[in-house]
Amino acid sequence: MTSDATQSEAVTDETRTLRDLIGRAQVVLWDFDGPVCRLFAAHSxxxxxxxxxxxxxxxxxxxxxxxxxxxxxxxxxxxxxxxxxxxxxxxxxxxxxxxxxxxxxxxSSAWPTPYADPVIRTWTALGTRLAVTTNNSPRVVTRYLRGRGLSACFEPHIYGRTENLSLLKPHPHCLNRALSATGTAPADALMIGDTPSDCLAAREAGVPFLGYALHDRGRRRLRRAGAGPVLDSLEPVLHALRGVA
Structure with a gap:
């Protein structure tokens, strides 16, 4: 049985790791469907x-x-x-x-991921650049972000599905495009994703990775892919950002 002290140490280590990831990131690469919103919440x-x-x-x-x-x-x-x-x-x-x-x-009916909007706005206010690296259409990302008033936080750095479908994640193509366009070294970036393909693409690109998954199954899949840390809420990210500020 895990002791309270051991649990406390684990939480402290995770908080320290999270703050380190956030503190080093000059550019944050967001997967779209999952970390930013639940795209098919109403449209199955x-x-x-x-x-x-x-x-x-x-x-x-x-x-x-x-x-x-x-x-x-x-x-x-x-x-x-x-x-x-x-x-x-x-x-x-x-x-x-x-x-x-x-x-x-x-x-038009997507649900914002809890805490995603304030995390995005806070990171932007701190001067960190943001990009979207997704397997969804960039047209879809643009429509959603404009509807939420978040366009200025990301544009023009939206990198999504192209006609060459062999370049979908886990291929690192969209991450590499974001790094090249922002002039960022992989080690100075951070990707937030919710699938093993996100984790694998980040690893291939040499980008540190922060996992997000609302449910146990998703978190297990990310951990099997080698992700760590893996969060079930973006609230700790918001708290860490406020600590940075």
């Missing part, structure tokens, strides 16, 4: 995936997906699967645009 990702599958099947492409892929609730899984079999084809371009349109619809 599962329904979006099913709609994409229905469209593929209406094109006579039922056999393009495996049974497991047809059961996915993640639209990005479908996009990657089709791109692997028809790389950079008109079919992939059409599917990607259909997903983008669904993401744009979802942006």
């Amino acid at each position: 990702a599962e329904k979006v995936a099913n709609g994409l599958i229905d469209w593929l099947e209406s094109q006579g492409l039922h056999g393009l997906l495996t049974e497991e892929e047809r059961e996915t609730v993640d639209p990005h899984v479908l996009l990657r699967a089709v791109d692997r079999r028809r790389p950079r084809s008109d079919l992939v371009l059409e599917l990607e645009e259909r997903l983008t349109q669904e993401e744009l619809r979802a942006a």
